[in-house]
Amino acid sequence: MVVWRELLVAMRRRSDVATALLFFVVVSSLFPLGVGAEPNKLRAIAPGVIWVAALLSSMLSLARLFAADHADGTLEQMVLGAAPLGVIAAAKAFAHWLVSGLPLVAIAPLLALQYDLERELYGVLALSLLLGTPVLSLVGGIGAALTLGVRGGGVLLALLVLPLYVPVLVMGAGSVEMASAGLGGQGQLLILGAMLIAAAAFAPWATAAALRISSE
Amino acid sequence: MLEARNLECERGGRRLFQGMTFSVGSGETLRVAGPNGSGKTSLLRILCGLLTPSAGEVRWNGARIQALKEEFARHVLYLGHAPAVKDELTGAENLRVACALAGLSPSAQQARDALARLGVPGDKPVRQLSQGQRRRAALARLSVSWQAPLWLLDEPFTALDAAAAELTRSLLGEHAQRGGSVVYSTHQDAGLRDSRVLEL
Secondary structure (H helix, E strand, O other), X not given: OHHHHHHHHHHHOHHHHHHXXXXXXXXXXXXXXXXXXXXXXXXXXXXXXXXXXXXXXXXXXXXXXXXXXHHHOHHXXXXXOOOOHHHHHHHHHHHHHHHHOHHXXXXXXXXXXXXXXXXXXXXXXXXXXXXXXXXXHHHHHHHHHHOOOOOOHHHHHHHHHHHHHHHHHHHHHHHHHHHHOOXXXXXXXXXXXXXXXXXXXXXXXXXXXXXXXXXO | OEEEEEEEEEEOOEEEEEEEEEEEOOOOEEEEEOOOXXXXXXXXXXXXXXXXXXXXXXXXXXXXXHHHOHHHHOOEEEEOOOOOOOOOOEHHHHHHHHHHHHOOOOOHHHHHHHHXXXXXXXXXEHHHOOHHHHHHHHHOOHHHOOOOOXXXXXXXXXXXXXXXXXXXXXXXXXXXXXXOEEEEEOOOOOOOOOOEXXXX
């Protein structure tokens, strides 16, 4: 029900969704323009740049994850709701991922084209994003809940959450680099999968605890 | 039966109230009165468990509400200052979401009746409605929440016209007659037959 509601709200505010996606496209398109069109150089930086752009784009929509619900009082109803708050937090993170993570996975191969990435790596890149972006939504949810109602919350959120994103970035970009070196990125992808499982198990409850604190 | 024992509340280093003890039984209506800033909202938030009192405890049917958790949530309807209505959704969608969150499942007909009774257009996004109509959309929850025995309402009469205020009064009256308990706050007398008035 919460997922259905989130998607409905997102549908009626399509511009927000489009902004995050366009941001991803623009940021990752700026690098070939800035660095120059030397194919080898571009191929080398491609995984890192696309992953950093994905992190930032996911950050962008994070601030609104709970802020609107906090402002209009829906959050209080969620805290007081009949369903455990952790389940609601998980549903919200899932909806956030559907709206802001999944489109990135779909569009990333298109951007990889700009970097002349080898065809075989598209699958690894998409898979690493598929495993990594839900972790961003889940972990970001904790930060969004903690900075709720804090002045200058947006900047604080970035400072709080970006360091936590580092392992995901290292493993995500690393998997593509390893695969391009012919070593296969399975190791990194498995670690990303493990991170996803750990985040899915613990992050919603941490988010719930943070939401309880900030709704006092 | 809702019991408050020795409640004390401190906000921003200022003590709002202390040693507050009262109980609300079934069929009773308690009005919380007092000027702005006297702690009416804080008291209601403590009663529903959103806020932890600096001392004292709240019990529902003998058990502490912190221990009951979601079990208590199913017995309570809390309507805060913010209407908890999403601008992007229509009146009907808002009601459905609110009921789902509260664990209620009214039939489609009951939901339509609730909206019709309060005169909220069910098919328009709430964004297009006036402040008073938004408030009515929030109050529509009252008429489908008969399963929740305890109603905690924070200023339910603000931004309502005479007709809507009368309707709210009759909803509260019906609930008390059904054997429910109501605690509501207001700074002026709302014309309800209150069992008790708590002056802050």
